[in-house]
Amino acid sequence: MKKKLLLGLLPILTLVIFSFLSFTTTTESTKYKCLIQMTNYTGEGAYVIISLLDAEGNYEKTLYVQGEDEEWYHDIPEWWSFYGKRRPDIDAITGATISGGERAISVIEIENDKVDTGYKIRFETAVEDQEYYKDDLEFELTSQTIKNKVEGKGFIRYVRMLPQ
């Protein structure tokens, strides 16, 4: 009887230990100020999605969403195929759309072990009734690139990031 109870407790115990371990092993993360400057296009404000991609180019995490109206999210197909499945709460990392010629500064948080390890950052843009750029801007996260001014090829003119 006693044995049985212990056996039953074992998986729970392991789970607790593992989760404790995984908790402590969470790496430090850094906040980055991120400035997005748009080109002088005309039309509605652009939806800009900032995502973290792994080395193979798969979505890892949503870092920031410029654009608050969920109705339009499915019009950003690449990201939607990742986000749309589970739709985690992103209220804390959501801002307004950015219009042509304007700029927006947001604060994003990236775990330190994602830098210099082949991870990439992607800026995806879409404007109502206009083009959709799945990688308006994309670069590998290294301690060097993360401080650079990077030019976009769609609605984004450039992006600057600054560690806090």
Added chain:
Amino acid sequence: MTISIWRYSHLALAISSSLFLCIAAITGIILAFEPISEAIYSHASKDNTHLSLAETIDTLTDRYVEVIDFEIDPNGALLGSVITKAGDSETIYIDPITGEKLGVPREKAAIFKFATNLHRSLFLKSTGRFFVGFISFLLIIIAITGIVLIAKRQGGIKRFFAKIEKEYFTQYYHVILGRLFLIPILIVAVTGVYLSLERFSLLPKVKISHQFDDKSFESDPKIDFANFEVFKAIQLKDVRSVEFPFSDDVEDYFLLKLSDKELIINQFNGAVISEQQYPFIAFASMWSSTLHTGKGSIFWSLVLLISSCSIVFFMYSGFTITLKRRKSLSSKTSYYDKDEAEFIVLVGSESGSTFKFANLFANALSSIGKKVFVSELNMYEQYSKAQHLIIFSATYGVGEPPTNAKKFESLFSKSAPTNPLQYAIVGFGSLAYPDFCQYALDIDRLLETNSKLERLLEPYKINNQSFTAFKDWISLWSKKTGIDLKIKTPIVSKKPKEHPFTVVNRSAINIDDTFLLQLRPKRTANFESGDLLSFYPKEDKVERLYSIAKIDGDILLAIKKHEFGICSNYFSTLEIGDVIDASIQPNSDFHFPSSEKEVILISNGTGIGPFLGMMLTDKNIAKTHLFWGGRTKTSLELYDSILTKGILDQKILSLHLAYSQEGEEKTYVQDLVKKEVELISRVLVNQGTIMICGSIAMQKDVIAVLETLSETKLSVPLSNFQQNNQIKMDCY
């Protein structure tokens, strides 16, 4: 029926846009609550108006590790994006004086999200947005045609806010509220269109572009933000948003958006690098958005709320009016071919109500086997077998023909009748408007000139669609032609709620078959002399109305017993203690004025009824003159006791009596009026009131006397006083 282009556009546009307009109006009602709730829960502090931008920036940079940007929302609250000392990145409302966190932005409620989407795009994205913009545009035209229609109806733009005649509830409030809400509705529609145009980039571009050379920023000397001259000079209330420099790089700067311009400021020494004024279009966009959404103003949001509600009401009332008009037109039948008919009935009607009377007349004729043809005045042509021409026409605006009669004059002069015809004209209108029944008189003058036409009756004027007056004309026409017509009284479908009244007294019937009936309401009733007692006899269920005199809380009616009058006969047999069921209809147009100006009461026969009550009220402060016309001196005895009381109490200043059956000379009440030129002129000029109650024939004669008097002695048309509400009538 031909209707005017204005009315047609007003209706056609309203119908075609109704569904979407309804959606937009209802979602508009919901959305009006958003700025209201935002304003109520706002974190705005009232005493930050004097604050300079320098002080605010100092407070914020002191309190937070990093300030990314902040904006002042329409309610005046400061919403900043900051990194706190704890290292968290937050977007929060901040007190600009202390720098304290006041709260976090509330998420837009799901209902508002839903309503916004439906309101602006019907969930159809760009297509929907275009549609909504287009509907807004239609709403502008509907509002403008509405203004034109009111102006026409009132007889000119100057009379736009003059009194409106009440025909029935929906029509009355359609016009009343229309006048009131045209302006806000126009604003909503115009700004709606503007916002759509902007959305589809159909307006000139308004983007401000700052031209400057990145490399030329001075980084020396370095001054504290709080000491920037430019920040000290700007007050927080003029600020829309401030974006802080991205980094301490030379190329980064402050971006200030103020209420009228944008500034780029050097982050080291506070020098203005670039300054751009907003162009006019930018202001227009800002105002459009503010006026359309009501953001930042509870008052304007409430105006928008009520306006949206009124749109829904206009749609309801507009359709009711249309249906009503259709109904009165649908019974319009051409009973016979125009060349077979002997009786030609032509109608001039703007709203269709005149057709109701024309049809009653035509139906009565055809029910006794006469061949009738009914049409509009605009359709006038030759009628080969016609013997009678009967014209029913309203007047529109200032003596103008109604739309479906506009062509009559030219048609008639081109092709005057070739057969001899007997004609009669009935004019419909309201005494509240100047040029009462003018168009009917114009037609009469036109027809008179033709030798083939013989005038059977003088043109007859009917006020406020009075059915009694109409019946009166029918009997005149019947007498003249020898054709006995039975007009069916339209049965009122809705009977008012009745209350019991006890008979307190009934006088004996005098030599004129007249008697007084005194009733006491069993339950407390609120009424005044001049109101009407409505009674439905069991025999025919047709409403009878009696003008009330209120004496010591009782109702006193002066009733003439007619030989075959169901109701008057019934009343003449009532005994003390009997109970009858009736209702009281307020008739505020015929109440004794509460001003201290003199009042002249003119009546004949039982028309004295309501005046008996008015004379004795507390409102009457020794300022009343009474004119009465009866048959003999004995006729007066019925009212003796009340009149004596009035004289003894000094309620009656002067009493003028006329007897038509007494002595050699027959005197009528209008003859007395004619003699009292001084009195009448004085009362009219001093803005006193003349009240007339009695038979229609007496009313006409008295009005004629007053018209002459007004024009010759005072050199102004009587209609001036009528518009001023100085002449009140209740005749039958």
